[in-house]
Amino acid sequence: MAKTARPAKATLAAVALQAGVSTPTVSKVVNGREDVAPETRARILTALEQAGYKSPVQRRSVARTSTVIEVVVDVLTSAYTTEVLDGILQFAAAEDVEVLVSVAGPSTPTVHTAERRAQRMVDEGRAGMIVVTSAFSEAQMHAFRRRRIPVVVIDPLNPPPADVVSVGATNWAGGKAATEHLLELGHRRIAYIGGIERAECNQARLHGYMAALAAHGISVDPQYIISGGRFRRDSGVSGMKALLGLKKPPTAIFAGSDSIALGVLSEAAHCGLKVPGDISLVGFDGTIQGEECVPALTSVAQPLEEMGRAALRSLLRQARGEVLDSHRVELATHVIVRESTAAPAD
Structure with missing residues (x-):
């Protein structure tokens, strides 16, 4: 009686033969080594998948629940x-x-x-x-x-x-709501200090700010738009310094994050300005940092x-x-x- 042949066990040597490379090269890919050309790596990964090869670590992980x-x-x-x-x-x-x-x-x-x-x-x-x-x-x-x-x-x-x-969150709507809050209070000179300029969330918040101004018939002043470079405290400090150097500084600032807003607060205190007595400030994120700072920060809360x-x-x-x-x-x-x-x- 003829014996039924068992499927061949997937080995590195078999995968190497199928991919047309050496066994050590296959081993490099399996172990995440860098020194394999992208085209060769892709060919080996395809061969590994087709062969159903599992590394020893993968075989041990099967038992995990x-x-x-x-x-x-x-x-x-x-x-x-x-x-x-x-x-x-x-x-x-x-x-x-x-x-x-x-x-x-x-x-x-x-x-x-x-x-x-x-x-x-x-x-x-x-x-x-x-x-x-x-x-x-x-x-x-x-x-x-x-x-x-x-x-x-x-x-x-x-x-x-x-x-x-x-x-993500509704960044455009949040930027518009923050600016509208300041407009409803009577502010017309409103600045925006953002984070990473090319970041999608930063662009959405900026465009929400611009849309709110446009809806109230207020032209966007390029001097009032500051790119901080990062969503960090130091961006707020440098942005505030730049705005205070203008001939007509803003009466309110919308900061692209709570961390940026904390930098604005710090620089305002350093310059002897009161928030909100001299300048109003809105952040973005709604973090516990904004809630606990002095004064407590008005902010657009993300969930x-x-x-x-x-x-x-x-x-x-x-x-x-x-x-x-x-x-x-x-x-x-x-x-x-x-x-x-x-x-x-x-």
Whole structure:
């Protein structure tokens, strides 16, 4: 009686033969090494997938019962990041999901770094990744998409590829509402201090500000639009210095983030100006920092915790193979009026 032949076990040597390369070259790709040409790497990855090859780490991870996801952030010290993470962790606890948090670091990761990270995620059996950083470009994100790793991006620097899910807030509406609040108080000389100029969220907030001015028949003064370069406190300090140097300084400022607004407050105090007595100020984010500063900051609140929950919810649905209704989730913003805004003194 003839014996039934067993399927050949997928080995590195078999994959190397199929891809037309050496076994050590295949091993480099499996272990996330950089020194493989992109075309060769792509050919090997295709061969690995077709052969159903699993590394020893992958085979060990099959026994895992819990879901593990990774969250990548710029910094862990910002109030924005902390509140987004709170939302992710709350939802993760309810869904029995383990969360690993890593910091992208001060320098932008290279494509090779993204390749290593993506391969490690495959090897360790992680379900997907949430990105809360501007450090990953579309080229770097390709390393994850090619391996079919679900990714969700929160408030990306630039619009992500059409097949990448993103979560954000209604930045344009928030910028318009912030400016309208100042207009309703009687301000007409209103400045905007933004963060990263090319960031999609910054552009949306700026255009909301401009739309509110236009709706009230007020021409936009280019001198009143300052690009801070970052959504950080020092952008508020430098922006405030520039505005105070004008012949007609503004009576109110809309800052593109709460961190920028805190820098404006600091420089105003340094110059002996009172907020809101001498100048009114509105921030954007609605973080605990703005609530606890003196004076308490009027701010456009983003639902940061809900953004974190929405990101993880979308990621888990992708990991389960579900088809999402939309690749873009936008949550509503609203103005919280506190102590930093009042009618102009003049």
